[in-house]
Structure formats: C-alpha cells, structure tokens
Amino acid sequence: MTMKYWLMKTEPTTYSIQDLEKESNQTTCWEGVRNYQARNLLRDEIQEGDRVLFYHSACKEPAVVGTAVVSRQGYPDHHAFDKRSKYYDAKCDPENPRWYMVDVTLEQKFGCPVTLASLREKAALTDMVLLQKGSRLSVQPVKKKEFDAVVKLAK
C-alpha cells in the first residue's frame, strides 16, 4: 500500500495545532466529522502512515500550519454515542456505527504557516481540492506533488 496524502481542516478556536502539540505523544483522535463524503475517506481510504496537511479554517488567516501522520486508521467515533459530547448524534446505533475517525500525530509545526492566499498564488496548486470554488470538505485528498509543494512553501 503506497502512502497517501490528505488535508484536514480544523477551526483553531475549536482545536489548533498548538493543542495537538500539547497532547501526550502529540497525538489526538480526529473526532466530530459529520459529513458522509469525509466519513467515507476516514473509514475506507485513510491508512496508517498516510501524511496530513493540518489546516486552520474560519479564522483570521486561513493557512496550512503543519503536517501530521495518521497513527491509527479508521475506527468508530464513539463521541456519536455520548450524550454529553458536542458530537452526539441521537440517530446513531453503537451496533452499527455511522461516524468514523482516525488518530493523527504531529509531524511538523510550520515555523511559517502557508496561507490560503499564498497557496492560490502557486500555479502548481491550482487543482488542489481546497482551492476549488465551493469546496467545503473537511477531510480531502491531496496529491503527493501538492503536499510536497506546500511543505516547500513553509521553508
């Protein structure tokens, strides 16, 4: 299985790369994704060892702020069954999980975040899912050359 590349969005007011940095083992579960297209990626496509662009959305300066590695592949998001969780989903049956998550581990926090504006300036990145009009997927595929180009911009 060859390594794949992804981009995951998070609102830094909810969970930021600084939060990930502070976790034990700098690892967290990526809970709360409640979109079927993204769910399918989390459940079926994303493999341990895959690389992730960590993206801050809905904030003053939207940007890729670092990279992470998938440290556990898809498993049921148990927050959906927890009434106290903000991600509780009353329609979910633990016997037949609807929502999935993966674990991610911090790889690198960029010293220099790669802003959305700077991504748009790069001709090599015009096909990135993130940059397409109306694109809202919070977990999305990235091509290797795109991943590499973004990492390069962080230097």
Next chain:
DNA sequence: GCCAACGTTGGC
C-alpha cells in the same frame, strides 16, 4: 456580519 455554495431534511 455577509453571503455563496453545499449538504440534509422532509413533505408530497
């Protein structure tokens, strides 16, 4: 805060 784009819900 605005609003375009997209996803989901539910009546029919």
Next chain:
DNA sequence: GCCAACGTTGGC
C-alpha cells in the same frame, strides 16, 4: 424521487 426550506461552512 423531486425540490423547497433550512442549516452549515468558511472566505472575505
């Protein structure tokens, strides 16, 4: 299965 209404996302 259609589609209007509503809710959410997320850049600006």
